[in-house]
Amino acid sequence: MIDLYTWTTPNGRKASIMLEEVGLPYTTHAVDISKDEHFKPEFLKISTNNRIPAIVDRDNNMSLMESGAILMYLAEKTGKLIPKDLDKRYRVNEWLMWQMGGIGPMLGQVHHFVKYNAGKAPYAEERYLKEAHRLYGVLDRRLAEREFVADTYSVADIAIWPWISRFEWQTIDLNQYPNVKRWYLAIAGRPAVQRGYHVPKKVQDIPMP
DSSP states (O other), X not given: OEEEEEOSSXXXXXXXXXXXXXXXXXXXXXXXXXXXXXXXXXHHTTOTTOOSOEEEETTTTEEEESHHHHHHHHHHHHTOSSOXXXXXXXXXXXHHHHIIIIIHHHHHHHIIIXXXXXXXXXXHHHHHHHHHHHHHHHHHHHTTSOSBTTBSOOHHHHHHHHHHTTTTTTTOOGGGSHHHHXXXXXXHTOHHHHHHHTOSOOOSOOOOO
């Protein structure tokens, strides 16, 4: 049994979608970041960086923070959604790291400046929107010749997809990126993704372009 500490954010949804995909039983603990629940002492014992998601694996009493590390751990634990072949595995890791180093931080800045603080910092808005479009372009080119980012559906797709699901927050028209749109819709149609998206609660339907 896995204890999942999470909220309705792209990083939180990575973990819940992964758990649904691999079929591990888990108990959800909502950590409402809008109420600063991620700063509570009991949560800090699990996630030193006071960020969701975090998990506790009761099988070995192991706690783990950071969404990318959680995805890798669950993939290794179950032997699912990560290739056994070394070259293919590192291709998956490459795109997982791309999400963690680019898509997540940069689109997060778009959310901060464009959605929540529009007009307060025009330079920052322009800078991060430009980078968002660059990253969408990278993803679109990658998906031009393959179904998923590392050929087969993997933790890399699960890491990237929840951030793309906020394309409206990013003022991105997915029609500009037809390969991303095709990929996005294919993943949105997966039952495990549909279940995991609404953990720990349903906020809205999965956005559709």
